[in-house]
Amino acid sequence: MKRQYFGTDGIRGTVGQAPITPDFVLRLAHAVGRVLKRTESHPVVLIGKDTRISGYMLESALESGFNSAGVDVVLLGPVPTPAVAYLTRAQRASLGVVISASHNPFADNGIKFFDARGAKLPDEWELAVEAALAEPPLWVDSARLGKTRRLDDAAGRYIEFCKSTFANDLSLRGLKVVVDAAHGAAYHIAPKVFHELGAEVVEIGCQPDGFNINHEVGATHPQTLVAAVRAHGADVGIALDGDADRLQMVDAAGRLYNGDELLYLLADDRLGRDEVVPGVVGTLMTNMAVEHALQAKGVQFVRAKVGDRYVLEELLRRRWQLGGEGSGHLLILDRQTTGDAIVSALQVLQACVRSGQTMAELLQGLQLFPQVLINVRLRPDQDWQTHAPLQAEIAQAQTALGEAGRVLIRASGTEPLLRVMVEAREAETAQHWARRLAEVAAA
Template identity: 50%
Template sequence: MGRKFFGTDGIRGRTNQGKMNAELAMRVGQAAGAHFRRGDHRHRVVIGKDTRLSGYMIESALVAGFTSTGMDVIMTGPLPTPAIALITREMRADLGVMISASHNPYEDNGIKLFGPDGFKLSDEDEMAIEALMEQPPQLADAEHIGRARRIEDARGRYIHAVKRSIGSDIRFDGLRIVVDCAHGAAYQVAPSAIWELGAEVIPLGVSPNGTNINDEVGSTALEAVKAKVVEEGAHIGIALDGDADRLIVIDEKGKAVDGDQMMALIATRMSETRRLTGGGVVATVMSNLGLERYLRGLGLGLERTKVGDRYVLQRMREGGFNLGGEQSGHMILLDHATTGDGTVAALRVLASLVREGKPASELLHLFDPVPQLLKNVRYDGGAPLEAETVKRAIAEAESELGDGGRLVIRPSGTEPVIRVMAEGDDAAQVEQIVDRVCDAVRDAA
């Protein structure tokens, strides 16, 4: 059975247009509340959000839904997604909810759900909630309606937890760090955590007004943070996205460092200290071949999954890995978080900067990326990847690349687009191959 509401990362859409509205949020609360009412204890749910204007509406509707089914609600206000996962587990809650559309513009919003263990829900749980959303709600008797309260110490709990993710001997004294919070969920906690460890923090994107989240700031709009690092003579810059589960680093020269180089750095340190489990790292099909070759040189493996941090996390849990991530900046350190955490990853990078005493441009360049090219082909319908001409073009491209390169063809999960990515040691060859496959897909479409 296909999904009607949930996508690859919860429910997401344009607010008050289509599915993402107050009515849907209340139905989610009622359905999830019914699904997670298990046992005789007083049930509770933790709800957090980012800084979008629509967060007030979605939060109120979720509170109505959950309390109507007999669940007590604990609201934290704006906090990163990983903080909600953490607090859900710490408070022995039955469920956690994050209201966010991550790196999307403010007009969008979303609902992410976490189980009592702090991990995102399984496909089975999401399908069960979808089924309950299509049925009449299971309302509590009047005497058993839930209560709602807002807690004031949630920020402090999270700051304490992320600081514990690095050694107690580490201080950031003398470091000038630009911290770009995208006017999003981490606008208070990320600068505070880094400042408490001794750094001089140069804040950027820390003045949310409800409509400026991710607007020309943050991990998907890097020009402002790059310029700020150079202008201020900072040692490093940190760019988070709207819900702070993603990180991009900027070196002292104003150059962006992606998730592949960060995984290489963190894996190296964890391997040296014998804290890396699973024999390597989990990443997606989009991670650069250069990362795979670098890890192989350390005697470590790279396991690849489909694009999406939930698939990375699933493989990590199956294989006993404690480090994984995406080239786009999701970093999962399972020893400290149950989901991607940009602030935890940032502290790991900063700790290495202190230990190694090297400039960020050197510290975060552990391998030369193999030339990689990604192009998108938009199509109106049908199944162009099933066409024989496309299959033949893909087979020829794979044969031409051989063992020295990779070809990844995948349909987008959010729009009618086929993504064509190739990488290999010869940049000109890679470009020719991508263009040929794109032409075949375009002709078939």
């Protein structure tokens, strides 16, 4: 059975257009409640949200839908996605629900779920929910309706959890840190975490108004952070996205570090402390230099499909701890069950403080390969996989690049576009083959 509503990370779309409407979200919560009650007599669900104005409406719809199925609800208010994962586990709840569209603009929103362990749910569960959605609702009678309460100190509990992932014998004293919360879910949390660990904190992107989430700030607009670090003479800058599961960092020189570099830094830091790092999971888009550098240190590197969900699946299958994407979704499974930008930033800063080195010094042995990405618009009748001239050109490019580069061709999941990516040690080589492949694909 093919999923109708669930994508790679829950259900997402434009507010007011199906499926992100209050009537559908109410029915969704009711269906989820019915699925939960197949295995639990009295489930409890936690609901957190980011700072979008539509969160109020969708929160009310979820609450009503769960209550109507006989499920109790605990409201967390605005908290990061990873906070919901942690609190679901800490509160021994049946399920965690997040109202967020992550790095999307404010007009979008979405619903995603965590199981009782704070992990993302499998396809089978999502299919069960979609099957329940297709059935008529079964409203419980008044005596069996669910109740709702608010966890008033949700933010404080999560702040303490984040701090607990940082070494007890270290502090951030002496560091000036710019924290950009993207006007999102961590606006009242991230600055406190770094301040309480000793840093001098400069806040930007911490004034949400319901409409400005991710607008020219945060991990998707890191140049705002770069400018702020330079303007304030800060030692480091930390940018989160709207739901605080994505991270970008900047050093005192204004140099931006993406998820690929930070992932390598975390793995190399553990190796330097004689910890066992059997392997690291990246994606099809992870820079080839990371793969080569890790393999040179005896660490296996595996690529998953693009999306932190697939990185997580591969980590769990192999029982490894470290994985991530260039976008800044980093997974550190012995610290948190899902991507957590604050926890990831703390692990990077911990490596810097412990070693007495900057991010640039810790990464001086890693030189990223140039990557060239060209989008080619496809005709409705065009099948790139059976396009013989393109396949021949791909084979020729890969032969020419050898082990010093690679070609990645993939179709967009949301637009009629073919994404042509070439990576090579030399920028000119990458540009040459990317242009040739794009020309052949468009012909």
